Amino acid sequence: MLTPDDSALQAVRRRHELRVLESLATHGNRTRRELETDTKLSRTTLSAIVGELRARGVITESDQEFHGPGRSGRPTKALTLNPNAGAAVGIELGRRRISISVMGFDGSTTARVRKDISSLLPLEGKVLAAADMLQELISAGRINAETNIGTAVGIASRHPNPASLSDDLELQSDPQGASLAPLRELLPAPLLWDNNIRLAAMAYRNNSQDLLYVVLSAGLSSAVISNGSLMRGGNGIAGELGHISVDFAGPPCWCGRHGCLESYINEANVLLEAAHRGQAFSTIEAMALAAAQGNGIAINVASWAGELLARALMSACVLLDPSRVVIAGELSQFGELLLEPARRAFSEQNLDLGPQSTEISTAPFAPSAGSDGAAQMALLHWTQAILN
Incomplete structure (x- = not known):
C-alpha cells in the first residue's frame, strides 16, 4: 500500500511528466535542451522522465537529426509525442448507449466505440459493460494504459459531490448505485466522473467560453460552461434548465414543483400533445x-414546444448571459420551428446594458458527444495540473 509520502512523490513526478507533455504538445518537437528550458527541470530529472515516457511509448525520438538555429557540432535528435498514444479516455454511461472515446495528447480522437443498451440496465450493469468494452480496446492495442494520463466518465442522471470531483491523493466518491472500481482496475490513471450531459457540453465548447447546452430527448438535461469551465454549483446540480417552471399552475413535476419545462417538452409528451391535437406520430x-x-x-406542436423553451431560455440567459446556446437531442430535429420563439424573444429584449449577442443553434445528433466531451475534460483537467 502506498504511504502518503509515496503518493506525494508520485504527484510530483506526474506534474513533471505533464510539463514535458505540455511542451511537446505546444511545439510539436523539442530537443532535450529545449525541454530543460521549457520545463525548468534539471537535466537528471528530465532524463529520467523522458526515459520513462519513451519506455511507455508516450514519446518517440526522431531518427531525423534536428539542428536548432545557431547550433554546430554533433546534431541533436528531436523528441515528439507518439500520435498513436491515447492520452485520455472518455466514457459515457448514457440512458440508451455506452460510448468510449480515446484522445491523443494533441486533442485528436484516436478511437471511438459505442454500444446500444436497454434503458432499464442499472448503473452497475453499465459499468461492467463499459469495462468489457475497455478490455477489448486494450487487448486490441487501441488503448495503452501506460500512456493514459486520466479518464473521465459521464453518467446519466448522476451529479457528483462538488467537494469530490476527481481522483487526487484520495479517490473521488463513487456515484450512487455503482462502484467505478472495474474501470479503475483497467485504467489506473486518475479518474473523474460527472453528469454525462455536462461533459458532453465540452465537445461543443469550441471557442465559446460561455455556453448553455440543452438536450431535449426522453427528458431534458442541460449544462453551463462559464469562462471556459463547467459550472456545477454549491450542490452539484447547476444548470437544471428542465426544472425552471414555465407555468406555475401546470402539472406537478417529480422534483416537487409545478409546470417544469421538462414536464412539457420531452419526447413522449410532445408526441402525446400531437395525438391530442388530432394526429399521432410514431417518432419525433x-x-x-x-x-x-x-x-x-x-x-403547431413544434412551435408550442418552442414557445415554452423560449420562456425558460430567457430566464436562464438573463442570469447566465451565455454567448452561445446549443440545442441538441431528438427535439432539435424541429430546427428553426423550435428556435424561432427564442430568437424573437432575444431580439425584443432590451436591458439597456450595452450590446448583446447570443447565438442560438441546434447541434446534429452525435452519439459519441458524451464520451468525446469526457475525453476532452480528462485531457484538460490533468494537463492543467502543470499550472498548479
Whole structure:
C-alpha cells in the first residue's frame, strides 16, 4: 500500500511528466535542451522522465537529426509525442448507449466505440459493460494504459459531490448505485466522473467560453460552461434548465414543483400533445419530417414546444448571459420551428446594458458527444495540473 509520502512523490513526478507533455504538445518537437528550458527541470530529472515516457511509448525520438538555429557540432535528435498514444479516455454511461472515446495528447480522437443498451440496465450493469468494452480496446492495442494520463466518465442522471470531483491523493466518491472500481482496475490513471450531459457540453465548447447546452430527448438535461469551465454549483446540480417552471399552475413535476419545462417538452409528451391535437406520430423524427412538409399539427406542436423553451431560455440567459446556446437531442430535429420563439424573444429584449449577442443553434445528433466531451475534460483537467 502506498504511504502518503509515496503518493506525494508520485504527484510530483506526474506534474513533471505533464510539463514535458505540455511542451511537446505546444511545439510539436523539442530537443532535450529545449525541454530543460521549457520545463525548468534539471537535466537528471528530465532524463529520467523522458526515459520513462519513451519506455511507455508516450514519446518517440526522431531518427531525423534536428539542428536548432545557431547550433554546430554533433546534431541533436528531436523528441515528439507518439500520435498513436491515447492520452485520455472518455466514457459515457448514457440512458440508451455506452460510448468510449480515446484522445491523443494533441486533442485528436484516436478511437471511438459505442454500444446500444436497454434503458432499464442499472448503473452497475453499465459499468461492467463499459469495462468489457475497455478490455477489448486494450487487448486490441487501441488503448495503452501506460500512456493514459486520466479518464473521465459521464453518467446519466448522476451529479457528483462538488467537494469530490476527481481522483487526487484520495479517490473521488463513487456515484450512487455503482462502484467505478472495474474501470479503475483497467485504467489506473486518475479518474473523474460527472453528469454525462455536462461533459458532453465540452465537445461543443469550441471557442465559446460561455455556453448553455440543452438536450431535449426522453427528458431534458442541460449544462453551463462559464469562462471556459463547467459550472456545477454549491450542490452539484447547476444548470437544471428542465426544472425552471414555465407555468406555475401546470402539472406537478417529480422534483416537487409545478409546470417544469421538462414536464412539457420531452419526447413522449410532445408526441402525446400531437395525438391530442388530432394526429399521432410514431417518432419525433417522423413528426419533424411532417412539419418540414407543411403538416399543420406538427408545425403547431413544434412551435408550442418552442414557445415554452423560449420562456425558460430567457430566464436562464438573463442570469447566465451565455454567448452561445446549443440545442441538441431528438427535439432539435424541429430546427428553426423550435428556435424561432427564442430568437424573437432575444431580439425584443432590451436591458439597456450595452450590446448583446447570443447565438442560438441546434447541434446534429452525435452519439459519441458524451464520451468525446469526457475525453476532452480528462485531457484538460490533468494537463492543467502543470499550472498548479
